[in-house]
Amino acid sequence: MSNIVELENVVKVYELGEGVKVEALRGVNLEIEKGELVSIQGPSGSGKTTLLNMIGGLDKPTSGRVVIDGVDITPLSERALARFRREKIGFIFQFFNLVPLLTALENVELPMIFAGKLSDEEIRERAIELLTLVGLEKRIHHRPTQLSGGEQQRVAIARALANEPSIILADEPTGNIDQVTGQKIIRLIRDLNETLEQTFIIVTHDPTVAKSTKRNLYLRDGKIVEKLPETTLKIPANILKEEKRQLLLAELRWLKTSINYLQEKKEEINPKIYYNTLYSYKSRFERIKRIIKEYNLIGGKSS
Numbered sequence: 281m282s283n284i285v286e287l288e289n290v291v292k293v294y295e296l297g298e299g300v301k302v303e304a305l306r307g308v309n310l311e312i313e314k315g316e317l318v319s320i321q322g323p324s325g326s327g328k329t330t331l332l333n334m335i336g337g338l339d340k341p342t343s344g345r346v347v348i349d350g351v352d353i354t355p356l357s358e359r360a361l362a363r364f365r366r367e368k369i370g371f372i373f374q375f376f377n378l379v380p381l382l383t384a385l386e387n388v389e390l391p392m393i394f395a396g397k398l399s400d401e402e403i404r405e406r407a408i409e410l411l412t413l414v415g416l417e418k419r420i421h422h423r424p425t426q427l428s429g430g431e432q433q434r435v436a437i438a439r440a441l442a443n444e445p446s447i448i449l450a451d452e453p454t455g456n457i458d459q460v461t462g463q464k465i466i467r468l469i470r471d472l473n474e475t476l477e478q479t480f481i482i483v484t485h486d487p488t489v490a491k492s493t494k495r496n497l498y499l500r501d502g503k504i505v506e507k508l509p510e511t512t513l514k515i516p517a518n519i520l521k522e523e524k525r526q527l528l529l530a531e532l533r534w535l536k537t538s539i540n541y542l543q544e545k546k547e548e549i550n551p552k553i554y555y556n557t558l559y560s561y562k563s564r565f566e567r568i569k570r571i572i573k574e575y576n577l578i579g580g581k582s583s
């Protein structure tokens with residue numbers, strides 16, 4: 281198994297001037313495998329947000345190395361980091377949020393416009409699909425101020441997923457929202473993690489969120505400790521079935537668009553990259569089709 285995230289002795293010191301320093305991270309070593317679902321807990325001020333900022337390339341460590349998907353991102357320029365973030369990372373941050381002047385739909389479209397891989401029409405289609413996925417199909421033309429906290433958070437999730445990032449970093453994704461919506465968001469995260477093998481790193485104060493992840497990390501005074509997982513949350517398969525099916529069907533449509541697009545651009549793409557990408561899209565396509573079939577079988581038995 282390959283690590284998608286590797287932190288080697290990461291130290292982050294904030295200088296507050298007049299010789300005052302805060303050691304936010306004090307030598308963090310961490311390895312996360314591709315497709316893991318990890319929660320990070322810890323008291324306020326223990327360095328959780330700082331840690332996510334390091335992994336997402338939003339800030340640089342004072343010393344140590346951050347290796348993402350085999351690439352050491354610590355020496356990268358601002359420009360290269362921006363590109364890295366755009367291609368690899370989805371952020372769901374409370375205070376790193378939506379553009380106030382844009383509608384929910386436009387907010388979700390934005391990262392896809394920046395990525396420049398799809399046509400305007402495809403971008404719109406996918407944005408609507410993602411907003412439907414998070415249950416906001418009736419709010420697509422609302423601006424952030426016209427949405428509740430939980431709705432804004434869901435728009436942020438749809439936006440974070442737009443470019444199919446391999447790593448999704450969430451800082452208190454269920455923070456200021458009610459329990460039912462929080463549960464839905466966690467279920468969505470679990471589904472995405474299981475079916476699309478996206479890696480999730482979730483900072484949370486909420487023990488039920490932490491219980492629903494397979495691996496629990498704790499930060500204390502800028503150092504990390506690992507705790508063995510407690511009982512995992514079990515959600516009855518039949519309740520989730522329809523939601524999961526919808527999610528998978530959306531993903532299939534998206535993969536189909538991606539494969540078509542790739543094939544259209546074949547001549548312009550380095551052949552090695554072309555075949556590797558095509559292979560990975562196609563194998564994912566097949567995998568998802570298999571999973572959908574299995575769900576249908578379960579449905580046949582229980583109904």
Ligand SMILES: Nc1ncnc2c1ncn2[C@@H]1O[C@H](COP(=O)(O)OP(=O)(O)OP(=O)(O)O)[C@@H](O)[C@H]1O
Pocket residue numbers: 294295296302303304322323324325326327328329330331
């Ligand atoms: N930009 C900054 N400049 C100076 N100090 C900072 C900065 N960002 C964070 N800190 C300090 O670093 C420490 C870790 O902060 P961080 O935001 O990572 O904590 P946290 O675990 O996310 O807390 P919370 O649960 O309250 O969000 C804190 O003592 C904080 O005051």
Ligand SMILES: [Mg+2]
Pocket residue numbers: 328329330451
């Ligand atoms: Mg924080």
